[in-house]
Amino acid sequence: MVRILLPIFAAIGVATAVVQLTTTGCSDSSGLQTCLNAVTALTSKCLNQADADASQLETVACGCTNYISSYNCYASHCWNRVNECEYQSYIIEYLINCPTAKTPVPYFPTPKGAPAACSCNVGEVYEAITGSISQGTTCVNNQNGGDAFTNVQRIQGCECCEVSAALSSIYGICPTTDPTLIGLNQVQSLETNLNTPIDSCAPYIAKYPCESDLGFPAVAGGTFYDAANLAASGTATLSNGPGTVTAPASGSVFTYTNPADSQVYVISAAGVKAGGGDSGSGNAAATTTGSSGSGSSGVSGGSNGGTSTGGAASPGKTGVAGQVSARWGLLVVAVFS
Structure with a gap:
């Protein structure tokens, strides 16, 4: 039997609209806007090439890389707001809409007790x-x-x-x-x-008790509900809690390997105040490891890579559909059972 796992989730925390990353209140608002503008320009170029190639896979690859580049910009220039509902919901949207998206992703999910956190994690x-x-x-x-x-x-x-x-x-x-x-x-x-x-x-x-018989882990609250004992529904909307993030939790410079594209990204925090760490350049640069190629600060490495502008990690330049398929995987994930 084949179970097809379709993207059944809408973006959690957003009823209908696509999540928009905003610059208000960011540690480096102007730097974030410059970074996002560069991502938009590169994504537009990527999509134009996908249209010219009539490739749906290339289109999906452009979209996935747009998400990655955008949240890398945010991690660099708006690290003081990553605990808020906006960024957390954006990452969920990425994980839903990009077929090969996986964690880890910078600053996701919000740790317990974090300042300025979304009212619901x-x-x-x-x-x-x-x-x-x-x-x-x-x-x-x-x-x-x-x-x-x-x-x-x-x-x-x-x-x-x-x-x-x-x-x-x-x-x-x-x-x-x-x-x-x-x-x-x-x-x-x-x-x-x-x-x-x-x-x-x-x-x-x-x-068949879920935990003791069928092997499910314990759930938050300790009760596996059915329709008869379901708890009363809450009524609160999502909002950001008190507190202020005064220094980037991951340090002024950190690296992470993104499992979606196998690239190592270097995130430098911009706008760090004195006493909160190094000032940082605010670049979201990408380097790669392995046989696909190598890159340096400000360059998205690999054979499909392109150069970045304004500190943004570049959306990969897509080639033939086979190359994109190898990098981003299939549009539908089939799990055999």
Whole structure:
């Protein structure tokens, strides 16, 4: 059997619109705007080439690299706002919309107790929901030891626990937040995709306990909810909490390897005040490792790389569709079970 994992989540924390990164209140607002302008120009060039090649894969690659370059700009020039709802929601949108996107991503999710944090840790909710889906797949794959009828019943138990774990995470992590803002509609889509409404799950969850029998990890709040015992919904909207980030949590300069494009990015924080670390140039430069090529500060390395402008990591220049496919993977992920 092949389970197709489609992007069932809308951007958590955003009801309908695409998340826009803003410059207001950033440690280096003008530098961020310059960086984002450079990303926009390079992405436009990339998309024009994709149109000329009539390549959907190239278009997807341009979009993925636009996300990466944009949040690298933000990590450099707006590190004081990375705990807020805006940046956290933007990263979730990237993880949803880019087929090969994976963590780690700078400053995601927000650590517990961080200043100026979003009122609901939407990154934690997102990771809990996607973890539930992954565990559901593992659980289904493991149900092959009994007779056919028992296996079918236990598989239904796995899918009920998958839905319950996703739903319970929303209520357990952010009990006072309106659940429609942080993934409830998407969990309902999961119910539809699995043909497993939560209303039908109480007997399966009772017969096959999610944690002790089917191997699901504990959920936030400790309860795997079904329709009968579901907690009351919160009503609060998303907002940013008190406090101020006075120094970049990862230091004035740090590197990370992005698993989506296998490049090593060097992030230099701009606008760091005296006593908070080095001032930093604010560059979001990319270097690469391995056989694909090498780059230096301000250059997106690799055979498909392009130069950057204004400190922005360059969206990769796309070549033939086969090269883009090798770099970014397939548009639909098939998980065999």
